[in-house]
Amino acid sequence: MSKIFTLLFVIVALAYVFLLRSFRLADPSNSVNQQYRPLFLQSSVARSLFFLNRPGDGRFEYFSPEKDTVLVEIDYQVGRNPDERIEEWIANLVLETLRKDVEVVVTEQGEILDIEGLPDKALRSLARSTRSRVSGESRSYLHIVYISSSLDASSNTGLSLTANEIFIFKDRIYELSQKANVRSLIEQSTLKHEFGHLLGLEHVDSEDCVMSESVEVYEKRKYQFDAIPLDFCEESLEGLRRIEEDAL
Numbered sequence: 281m282s283k284i285f286t287l288l289f290v291i292v293a294l295a296y297v298f299l300l301r302s303f304r305l306a307d308p309s310n311s312v313n314q315q316y317r318p319l320f321l322q323s324s325v326a327r328s329l330f331f332l333n334r335p336g337d338g339r340f341e342y343f344s345p346e347k348d349t350v351l352v353e354i355d356y357q358v359g360r361n362p363d364e365r366i367e368e369w370i371a372n373l374v375l376e377t378l379r380k381d382v383e384v385v386v387t388e389q390g391e392i393l394d395i396e397g398l399p400d401k402a403l404r405s406l407a408r409s410t411r412s413r414v415s416g417e418s419r420s421y422l423h424i425v426y427i428s429s430s431l432d433a434s435s436n437t438g439l440s441l442t443a444n445e446i447f448i449f450k451d452r453i454y455e456l457s458q459k460a461n462v463r464s465l466i467e468q469s470t471l472k473h474e475f476g477h478l479l480g481l482e483h484v485d486s487e488d489c490v491m492s493e494s495v496e497v498y499e500k501r502k503y504q505f506d507a508i509p510l511d512f513c514e515e516s517l518e519g520l521r522r523i524e525e526d527a528l
């Protein structure tokens with residue numbers, strides 16, 4: 281009998297290691313990841329067990345009918361304040377995509393060192409150290425960090441590296457325009473774009489869509505700054521509808 285249990289244990293352990301390795305490979309041609317990841321994302325236990333924490337991995341939690349509010353924690357480096365309309369933008373964004381309420385907490389983080397060009401590793405650790413997540417049964421969680429700029433994605437105005445976190449690169453936005461209203465538009469569209477990634481959306485080809493890659497990497501196209509996209513196009517809206525259906 282004990283041999284059977286040993287055999288079972290070995291099989292389960294091997295399956296665990298196999299899935300863990302498969303899910304950690306970012307290669308889109310990895311078919312195990314493609315096929316089974318969405319199934320595992322449906323369960324918060326499986327998400328923790330397999331460390332599923334890429335942008336989009338929290339999509340079912342955001343859409344879950346059991347979560348009626350999104351707790352939004354915004355932390356900013358001194359001098360990299362969010363736009364004064366940030367709370368209004370977030371509330372509208374969450375209402376438009378999830379039809380839910382928000383609770384927003386904005387905090388200046390005095391202890392973040394004033395350095396430019398942070399590598400992804402430093403960004404991840406910064407996100408961990410500023411996060412004061414208060415878990416709640418009925419709330420999902422979004423963490424937004426306002427910081428100088430990125431080293432690994434130096435042209436980016438924003439970036440998402442994990443399932444619940446967005447970085448906004450304020451110095452990069454500052455370099456792009458002298459005009460406050462244009463900077464404000466860039467910040468708003470970047471925020472919307474990154475939140476789209478957290479909800480499971482990919483880039484689209486159409487450049488007048490907020491999910492166009494050129495929204496977060498402004499060097500790719502010299503924008504006419506009066507035409508910065510602020511809306512999800514039909515392709516992205518259709519994507520959101522499909523994700524919402526899968527979450528029910």
Ligand SMILES: [Zn+2]
Pocket residue numbers: 473477483492493496
């Ligand atoms: Zn993007």
